[in-house]
Amino acid sequence: MSQSTSDPIRGELLRNKQTTTPDRSISRYDIVLILIPVVFLLAALFGSLLSVPLNVALFGAALIGAVAVLDGVFWNPPISR
Incomplete structure (x- = not known):
């Protein structure tokens, strides 16, 4: 079915909907x-399962989280489209 119609109001609404729909990709x-x-939860889980001290497991998770933040903020910063 074609999205263009003979009704000008409906056609304008369809055009506006197509241009204002946000990008829903991750x-x-x-x-x-x-x-x-997720990294912190996994660190706590593995720390308890593998008898690793909790502070060591959480320190590892903090390092991974810091690298993720550095990547998202400084190495690959968001740019406007």
């Missing part, structure tokens, strides 16, 4: 924000 920065808490 960006690099979404992955950085998801990665940080």
Whole structure:
């Protein structure tokens, strides 16, 4: 079915909808924000399962989280489109 119609109001609404629909793909920065808490949860889990001291496991998670933040802010900063 074609999106162009003879109704000018409906056609204008369809054109506006096509131009204002946000991009819903996952960006690099979404992955950085998801990665940080996941790394901490995994560190706590592995620390308890492998008898690694919790402070050592969390220190490793903090290092990985810091690298992720550095990547997202300084090495590959967000740019405007």
